[in-house]
Structures are given as C-alpha cells and as structure tokens.
Amino acid sequence: MNRQKTIMIVDDTEMNIDILVEALNEEYELIVAINGLEALELIEEQKPDLILLDIMMPEMDGYEVLKKLKKNQNLETIPVILLSAITDSDSKNKGFSLGAVDYVTKPFEIVEVKARVKTQLRLEEARLILESQNIILEEKVKERTQLIERTNSAAIYCLAALAETRDPETGEHIKRTQEYIRELALELRKNEKYKDILTDEYIELLYKSAPLHDIGKVGVKDSILLKPGKLTAEEFDEMKKHTTYGEESLMVGIKELGEESFLTLAKEIALTHHEKWDGSGYPMGLSKEEIPISGRLMALSDVYDALISKRVYKEAFTHDEAKNIILESRGTHFDPDIVDAFIKREGKFIEIMERFKGC
Incomplete structure (x- = not known):
C-alpha cells in the first residue's frame, strides 16, 4: 500500500490555512506552519512531500524560505508551490527562478489547488522513480564494466599460460x-x-x-x-x-x-x-x-x-x-x-x- 503523502502549508493567515486544510486533509497528511522560521524547523524534522508556501509573510517571506530550502542538499528536491495575491509576472518569474514548481494566486480556487497539488506530487513520484532507475542502471553499468575488466584480465592470463606451458x-x-x-x-x-x-x-x-x-x-x-x-x-x-x-x-x-x-x-x-x-x-x-x-x-x-x-x-x-x-x-x-x-x-x-x- 502506498504511503499517504505529506503536505506542508505555510501561511500567516488563519483563514487561508483553514481553506487549504479543509480542501486537502482527506487525501493527505498535513503539517501547518504560520511563518517561515517555524516552517524551516518543521521541514528539517518531518520533510514533507510538497510545500504550499505563502510569499508575503512577516520576518521571513516565502522567497527567503525558498532560497534556504534550495541551499540545503537534503531539502532542495522538495517541490514548492508558491501562494500569493500578487499576480504580476515579475513576482512569478522570481519565484520560478528560485526553484518553485508552480504558482497559485489568491483567492484560491479549491479545484485548481487540488489539481496542481496532485500534478506536482505525481511529477515528484515520477522523478523519484526515474532517479531510482538511474541508480540501478548506473550500478548495472558498473557491474558490466567490472565484468569486462575481469574478462580481459582472465583472457590475458589464459594467453600467457600458453607460453608458460612451453x-x-x-x-x-x-x-x-x-x-x-x-x-x-x-x-x-x-x-x-x-x-x-x-x-x-x-x-x-x-x-x-x-x-x-x-x-x-x-x-x-x-x-x-x-x-x-x-x-x-x-x-x-x-x-x-x-x-x-x-x-x-x-x-x-x-x-x-x-x-x-x-x-x-x-x-x-x-x-x-x-x-x-x-x-x-x-x-x-x-x-x-x-x-x-x-x-x-x-x-x-x-x-x-x-x-x-x-x-x-x-x-x-x-x-x-x-x-x-x-x-x-x-x-x-x-x-x-x-x-x-x-x-x-x-x-x-x-x-x-x-x-x-x-x-
């Protein structure tokens, strides 16, 4: 049975958190943080499968949280969907340039949020499968290379043994x-x-x-x-x-x-x-x-x-x-x-x- 996916919601507005929790809690395990600092602490402890991250927050905004995630080798691959009432293209481009995988504008369309979350989780699952397959393939190539090297060495000694018999x-x-x-x-x-x-x-x-x-x-x-x-x-x-x-x-x-x-x-x-x-x-x-x-x-x-x-x-x-x-x-x-x-x-x-x- 597949493990239930975990989503972290990071937003400083209680109403936004309630909307997202209500929309997602039946399908996913949820972790909630009300600011960037709390989010970073919780992420280190629980490492969610996906993060819904508000941009406009006090003390540390979503952009800064995203920067810190991408600098951490253990966390950099977690997909992040940015949440914001800001709709201008510069803000979106900044988020994507920092490593966000998607951008959802407020007020939320619940159907849209669910669809985008599901899409990104599937993409992440596909990435992990591909990564696993690549590791297996690399190991097989390594084993094959070692076999060729052993075969070459064996061939050399078999040939050299001919001279030794004489x-x-x-x-x-x-x-x-x-x-x-x-x-x-x-x-x-x-x-x-x-x-x-x-x-x-x-x-x-x-x-x-x-x-x-x-x-x-x-x-x-x-x-x-x-x-x-x-x-x-x-x-x-x-x-x-x-x-x-x-x-x-x-x-x-x-x-x-x-x-x-x-x-x-x-x-x-x-x-x-x-x-x-x-x-x-x-x-x-x-x-x-x-x-x-x-x-x-x-x-x-x-x-x-x-x-x-x-x-x-x-x-x-x-x-x-x-x-x-x-x-x-x-x-x-x-x-x-x-x-x-x-x-x-x-x-x-x-x-x-x-x-x-x-x-």
Missing part, C-alpha cells in the same frame, strides 16, 4: 616483470616528458598487458626454446621470431575487438620489448623514441629479471650484479630515463624479486 620458467617471470614495469612507469611519469603519457589508466593497462610480452614463444620449437646451452646463430634468429609471432597472434584478437582493445598495447609490447636504444635490437632495429615507451619499459624489466633468474645455462646474478650491467647499458640497450627510474626504484625491484622468488 617454458616452465615463464610463470615466475610473468609475475615479476608485471610488477617491475608498473614500478618503472610510476617513477618515470614524474619526469615532465612522460606525465601526460603515463596516466593511471595507461599504467594499469600496461600492467595488465605485460604478461603477454612473450606469448610468441608458443611458436618457437622446443629444441630451441628449451635448449640448455648457447644458441647457434641460426637458432637465435629463430628465437628472435617470437616477437613477430606474438604480434601476429595478438592481431587476430585485435581484428575482432578493434584497435582500442587492451590487446593493442599487449601487441606493441610483444613486438618491441627486444628493441634497443641504440638501434641494435630486433626485430625492426628501432632506436630511441622510435621504440614505444611500453617496449622500452618492458626491455629493462625483462632483462633485469633474466639476469637475476637461474637458467639451465647460467646461475642467477645478484641484484647488484644485474644493476651494474643495466647501468653499463644506459644509453645503448636501455633508455637513459628508464635506467634512472630503475635506480630510484631499485628497492622496490628487490622487494618484488624476494616476494615472487618462490612462485
């Missing part, structure tokens, strides 16, 4: 490099050159996409991928192709999802993370800013992790040994700005290395 060392590598690249990006954006590129959204996407940097390894022969010794020149040429294999496989998804999808950045990382600052890298021999910032960030993250990790063909280097190699490669293999960011975040790198050591 190379048992990849699982730990994925987790660490994902953390490294975020730390580097957070530090690098303090540099004026990168603050507009490395936004929160970009860094989060970088973090999510990073696990796919070696996805192309699924196309490399086991005899090369898992070889315990040093690769021959021919074998190394084949190993290099994992960058283009990664690009090609991710392009399949991009064609379905579009260039704006999360896979676009993943493809960029997969293709360019073995490029070098001096142009001696692969597969395209890009140099300096020709290399996307994502590829430059992954290059250092990838090499650092390879250095501190034990492989079948080498022992793990210490952090200091890896750090010295990276410093020696500043301006040749690595972007100098990114090496500087690494030095500032080396404590975080050590922490990540320790945290995921037993993954």
Whole structure:
C-alpha cells in the first residue's frame, strides 16, 4: 500500500490555512506552519512531500524560505508551490527562478489547488522513480564494466599460460616483470616528458598487458626454446621470431575487438620489448623514441629479471650484479630515463624479486 503523502502549508493567515486544510486533509497528511522560521524547523524534522508556501509573510517571506530550502542538499528536491495575491509576472518569474514548481494566486480556487497539488506530487513520484532507475542502471553499468575488466584480465592470463606451458620458467617471470614495469612507469611519469603519457589508466593497462610480452614463444620449437646451452646463430634468429609471432597472434584478437582493445598495447609490447636504444635490437632495429615507451619499459624489466633468474645455462646474478650491467647499458640497450627510474626504484625491484622468488 502506498504511503499517504505529506503536505506542508505555510501561511500567516488563519483563514487561508483553514481553506487549504479543509480542501486537502482527506487525501493527505498535513503539517501547518504560520511563518517561515517555524516552517524551516518543521521541514528539517518531518520533510514533507510538497510545500504550499505563502510569499508575503512577516520576518521571513516565502522567497527567503525558498532560497534556504534550495541551499540545503537534503531539502532542495522538495517541490514548492508558491501562494500569493500578487499576480504580476515579475513576482512569478522570481519565484520560478528560485526553484518553485508552480504558482497559485489568491483567492484560491479549491479545484485548481487540488489539481496542481496532485500534478506536482505525481511529477515528484515520477522523478523519484526515474532517479531510482538511474541508480540501478548506473550500478548495472558498473557491474558490466567490472565484468569486462575481469574478462580481459582472465583472457590475458589464459594467453600467457600458453607460453608458460612451453617454458616452465615463464610463470615466475610473468609475475615479476608485471610488477617491475608498473614500478618503472610510476617513477618515470614524474619526469615532465612522460606525465601526460603515463596516466593511471595507461599504467594499469600496461600492467595488465605485460604478461603477454612473450606469448610468441608458443611458436618457437622446443629444441630451441628449451635448449640448455648457447644458441647457434641460426637458432637465435629463430628465437628472435617470437616477437613477430606474438604480434601476429595478438592481431587476430585485435581484428575482432578493434584497435582500442587492451590487446593493442599487449601487441606493441610483444613486438618491441627486444628493441634497443641504440638501434641494435630486433626485430625492426628501432632506436630511441622510435621504440614505444611500453617496449622500452618492458626491455629493462625483462632483462633485469633474466639476469637475476637461474637458467639451465647460467646461475642467477645478484641484484647488484644485474644493476651494474643495466647501468653499463644506459644509453645503448636501455633508455637513459628508464635506467634512472630503475635506480630510484631499485628497492622496490628487490622487494618484488624476494616476494615472487618462490612462485
């Protein structure tokens, strides 16, 4: 059963109050105030569904009451119908400009008052329903967005797991490099050159996409991928192709999802993370800013992790040994700005290395 609506009548004339009470008391709960100050006190306590507000009152007129209502976030949406014997257009316009929803002139026509009250209550009820529906819709959009984000993340890890099945060392590598690249990006954006590129959204996407940097390894022969010794020149040429294999496989998804999808950045990382600052890298021999910032960030993250990790063909280097190699490669293999960011975040790198050591 619907709750009975509550109407507040604010008027300093007893006869007007009696007329309105008689007209409305059968259908609505009524609250009566004989001046503006009393009205404001009662409104705070009982919050009516609609207010019938006289304009010409002593101490505080209806305009002032209306102003105070509209400044209060808890009360500003209560519809207010102004009551007045003043019929000039300026007075009406002033009331509407302050937020009144209607204007009824005295002496009252009871039928008109009832009709206008009913109309405004229905409009307010419709507004509340719409507001509720909008809240529900916003929540559904939020849930949908979260589902898409979870789906994207799941898709990334499913794809990354393919590389992990081919190379048992990849699982730990994925987790660490994902953390490294975020730390580097957070530090690098303090540099004026990168603050507009490395936004929160970009860094989060970088973090999510990073696990796919070696996805192309699924196309490399086991005899090369898992070889315990040093690769021959021919074998190394084949190993290099994992960058283009990664690009090609991710392009399949991009064609379905579009260039704006999360896979676009993943493809960029997969293709360019073995490029070098001096142009001696692969597969395209890009140099300096020709290399996307994502590829430059992954290059250092990838090499650092390879250095501190034990492989079948080498022992793990210490952090200091890896750090010295990276410093020696500043301006040749690595972007100098990114090496500087690494030095500032080396404590975080050590922490990540320790945290995921037993993954």
